[in-house]
Amino acid sequence: MQDVSKVETVKDQIWVVGGYGQVGQMICIQLGKSFPGKVWAVGPRLNRAEEFSQSTNGSVLPLQLDVTKHIDPLMLSTVKLVVMCVDQMDTRFIEACAEAGTDYIDITAKYDFLVQVERLHEHMQVKQATVMLSVGLSPGVTNLLVREAVDGMDQTEEVDITVMLGLGEKHGKAAVQWTVDQMNTTYQVTQNGKYAEVSSFEDGRWIDFGEQLGWRKAYRFNFSDQHAVARTLQIPTVSTRLCLDSRWITRAMSVAKRVGLFRLLRVSSIRNATVKAFGLIPGGEEMYAVKVDAKGWKKGKPVVIEQLIVGQREADVTAAIAATTADKMYREELASGVFHMEQSFSIQDVQRVLHTPLQITTKIN
Known part of the structure; x- marks a missing residue:
């Protein structure tokens, strides 16, 4: 394995932290095609x-780091750039990136952590580093769809x-744990x-998912996109709901x-059993759908x-959005500071460079 301390101080590497995980591997592979030998899969388990x-024939390099x-x-x-695919408890690593002048992308959906990162905005400006948050499907694509709707109105009153x-998709353990932990939250x-x-x-609210999926009843869920866009796009009323x-x-x-x-999920043994049970539920498809309903003037x-996207494999689209954003941040100079994706990109910016553009259905009434 290459000794990082002996590499010439040319700022050209991309570190994907959690790069040997489910989503991290897909991000590494896509970036490795564009930047072979400059992408590193980073994590505490060197063997993985x-x-x-080795499975990438060396286009992605290994690095042991906790x-x-x-x-x-x-x-x-x-x-030059870090893509973070694992959840963190504090911002120490991001602050180290700032000191090094290293740009940073985070795919986490944990809003309490994103709030911590937002407080580093002025610090990042001073250090001339860029932090991009809300990168993925939700948050991420949902944020961009909301921006698209807001741009199509003179005044936006409410966004759902x-x-x-899809239950057929096998998500990583951390993602399932986060979902289970949100089932009994007040926010x-x-x-x-x-x-x-709430x-x-x-x-619960009935949502029209189009001709293919029909009307579904969805319930409030603590995704971070609803918190971010309410502030970044100045929308008076925003909510995010979930259904399977x-x-x-x-x-x-x-x-x-x-x-x-759901109150029983506070008991660790029941919580852990519920996490396991999600991986054993029969049926379902490897699919996802996102719907944005915006009202205004x-x-x-x-x-x-109304904007709707129906696709296959949520993990794939999260990785594709993250890799596309990383590619743009690697090649282009963005403003310094901490930003959510909708503050720096439009859905068209992403669509133009995605290998497989998202199929978006838009209705304006």
């Missing part, structure tokens, strides 16, 4: 990084974001320009929440803009 590197430990910014002196996930959303407290898997491709399992989960069964008249 080396095995993955980013939860103290990182000397000098280690990042040759790194809905995500459908704040923006309603009429003020904060209101709970996950309550306040199985109607009866979605319904069963809402009933479980209503009768208080244009030229003095009320307008409703």
Whole structure:
């Protein structure tokens, strides 16, 4: 394995932290085609990084590093860009990136962590580094669809974001754990320009997912996109809801929440068993769908803009969006600071460079 300390101090490397994980591997492979020998799969388990590197014929290189430990910014002196695919508890590693002048992308959906990162905006400007948040499907594509709808109106009053996930897709353990942990949460959303407290898997709403999928009932869920776009795009009322491709399992989960069964997830043994159970649910498809319903005004008249994307494999689109964003940030000079994706890109920016553009259906009433 190459000794990073002996590499010439040319800032041309891309580190994908968690690069041997499910989504990380796909990001590495796509970036490795464009930048062979400059992409590193980074993580604490050297054997997994080396095995993955060998499977790419060396286009992706292995690096053993635990980013939860103290990182000397000098280690990042040759790194132009970091793509973070694992959840973090604090911002120490991002601050090390700033000191090294290394740009940074994060695909996490944990809003409490994103709030910590947002506070580094001025620090990143001083250090002339760029941090890009909300990169993936939700958050990510959903944020860009909301921006597209807002740009099509003179004034936006309300936006509803809905995500459908297919049970046939096998998600990484961390993603399943996060989903289970959000089932019994209470959180704040923006309603009429003020904060209101709501709970996950309550306040169901019927959503039209088009001719193929029909109407589905979806329930509130604490995705970070609803929090970000309310501020970045100044929308008075924003909500995100979730449903599964199985109607009866979605319904069963809402009933479980209503009768208080989700409170049992506070017991670690029951929480862990629930995480395992998600991987054993039969049926379902490897699919996803996202729907944005935006209401507002244009030229003095009320307008409703609906945008829908239906696709296969949520993990694939998350990796594609992350790799595309990384490619653009590697090649182009962006403003310094901390930004959510919708503040720096439009959906057209992403569509132009995606290997397989997203199939977006738009209705304007």
